[in-house]
Amino acid sequence: MKPKWHWKVLGYVYLTIVILVTLFPVYWLFVTSIKLQKDWLSRPPVIFPKQTTFSNFQKLLASPEMQLAIKNSFVVAASSTALAMLFGSLTAYVLTKIVLGNRRVNEFLLIGILITRLFPFITLLIPYFLMMRDFQLMDTLQALILINTSVFFPFVVWLMVGFFENIPREIEESAMIDGCNLWQRFLMIVVPITKTGLSVTSIFIFIASWNEFIYAITFTTHQAKTLPVIIGSFITDKGIQWGDMTALSVISITPVLLIAIFSQKYFVRGLTMGAVK
Incomplete structure (x- = not known):
């Protein structure tokens, strides 16, 4: 029985x-970034500005500090994603395919990894601060990369476990008969089969690392600042620099927005593959 027309209309309205x-x-973020200063806090709000300017974008993109922040964000996000995916996927594969004594040991290790992910980020701030200070890694990209890798490692493990469990054991047994060891099976059999899951997980990690703020603002002062830290610095005791803050926010969300748009089909396919056993 087809739904009545008024239910369709109600659905479209919703x-x-x-x-x-x-x-x-x-939309409001982008419009504010191109508004004139007199329109930022006008009453009533200017939803469709008659005059626009891109001077904020030109000023930011020409600034060496902003260029360094953009470079730092890319380096930290890409490196953290690569390391978290490498160690996390290997750990997930071992815990899925190899019985360490008995199944309870594997389950105990998985639960232990999950527990580390349950802690709020801010609760680990002091231990990380003490470690980075003792190893003299304050205000370095290495500190942010190491912290992001350790923070997102449990997420990779638990997400990839669902994908690895869906791989038929017969495929790997055939590879074992052909003489493949554990490392060869992982590279030549498992990775090609689960490339969609690996892609989806890496996208999640990249976006999370790109937007990470708490650790970035704590462990950076000058040379290792990332875009979220620079955006937060526009809020000062003398007021909020709306033009610069919104313009840099638009620049910051553009890469992750493009990634989300062009990879949306992989999100759906990857998450459904990992959810069905």
């Missing part, structure tokens, strides 16, 4: 409202 509510903050 979806339209949801889309507008979801996209309006992004």
Whole structure:
């Protein structure tokens, strides 16, 4: 029985409202970044500005400090993603395919890894601070990369376990008969089969590392600042620099927005593959 027309209309109205509510903050961010200064806090708000300027973007992109922050964000996000995916996927594969004594040991290790992910980020701030200070890694990209890798490692493990458990054991047994060891099976059999899951997980980690703020603002002062730290610095005791802050925010969300748009089909496919055993 087909739904009546008024239910369809109601559904379209509901979806339209949801889309507008979801996209309006992004629109307002971009519009504020190109507004003139007199329109930032005007009453009533200027939703459709008559005059616009891109001077904020030009100033930021020409600034050496902003260029360094963009470079730092890319280096930290890419390196953290690569390391977390490497160690996390290997750990997930070992805990999924190799019985360490008995199954309870594997389950205990998985639960232990999950527990480390349950801690709020801020609770680990002091231990990380003491370690980075003792190893003289304050205000370095290495500190942020190491911290992000350790923080997102449990997420990779638990997400990849779902993908590895779906691989038929017969495929790996055939590879073992052909003489493949554990490392060869992982590289030549498991990775190609689970490349969608690996891609989805790496995208999640990259976006999370790109947007990480708490550790970045704590462990950086000058040379290792990332984009979220620079954006937060526009809020001062003398006021908020709305033009610079919103313009840099637009620059910051552009890479992750493009990644989300072009990889959305992999998100759905990858998450459904990992959810069905």
